[in-house]
């Protein structure tokens with residue numbers, strides 16, 4: 001990496017707390033990946049980014065207590081464990097400093113499983129928070145612009161897309177994520193187990209994330225208990241399609 005680019009990333013890291021509010025337009029995908037999660041200026045530790053909205057603001061679709069636990073406890077734990085893993089020589093010998101998601105995901109199959117799981121957890125959740133927005137009245141919520149066109153091209157209609165995405169998310173066995181990715185110019189719906197994601201070298205289906213849905217039980221159990229399908233049908237109300245469109249537009 002060139003020095004000026006490293007400086008740029010460092011300055012970006014200093015602005016980490018506000019980065020969630022910055023538009024992603026004009027950035028390339030890899031910069032955006034790093035911007036998703038704040039890095040403290042001293043020592044380069046990864047830190048938990050603040051939610052871009054209040055805990056209760058996704059109600060009535062996702063409840064305040066779930067958001068508090070999910071963000072403050074679960075996500076924080078991924079960040080802390082990721083930082084601890086980045087102290088271990090068996091991981092650091094495989095990575096170049098400064099550590100980035102990109103550099104870790106490229107060798108996800110080789111690092112300790114705890115680094116793969118917790119770096120994945122940190123990245124996936126940072127993305128997930130951004131891909132939701134308040135919509136308390138449940139107003140009609142769908143993509144627009146180029147992303148809408150691509151969805152129509154690759155899935156026939158928005159309703160067909162939603163149906164396929166929901167089915168794959170409901171059927172995913174155990175804990176994991178459902179993704180809309182761009183793969184060789186085509187949109188595709190894929191799932192990953194645990195905290196894996198389509199950027200990891202070991203992912204059978206690799207691609208650029210456009211939309212992400214957490215289907216771990218901790219994402220919905222307090223409000224929806226075992227009814228994952230109800231969680232998913234309600235989640236569509238709070239999808240941030242503007243942000244998904246920005247991710248889709250990046251190179």
Ligand code: MN
Nearest residue numbers: 074214216219
């Ligand atoms: Mn989660």
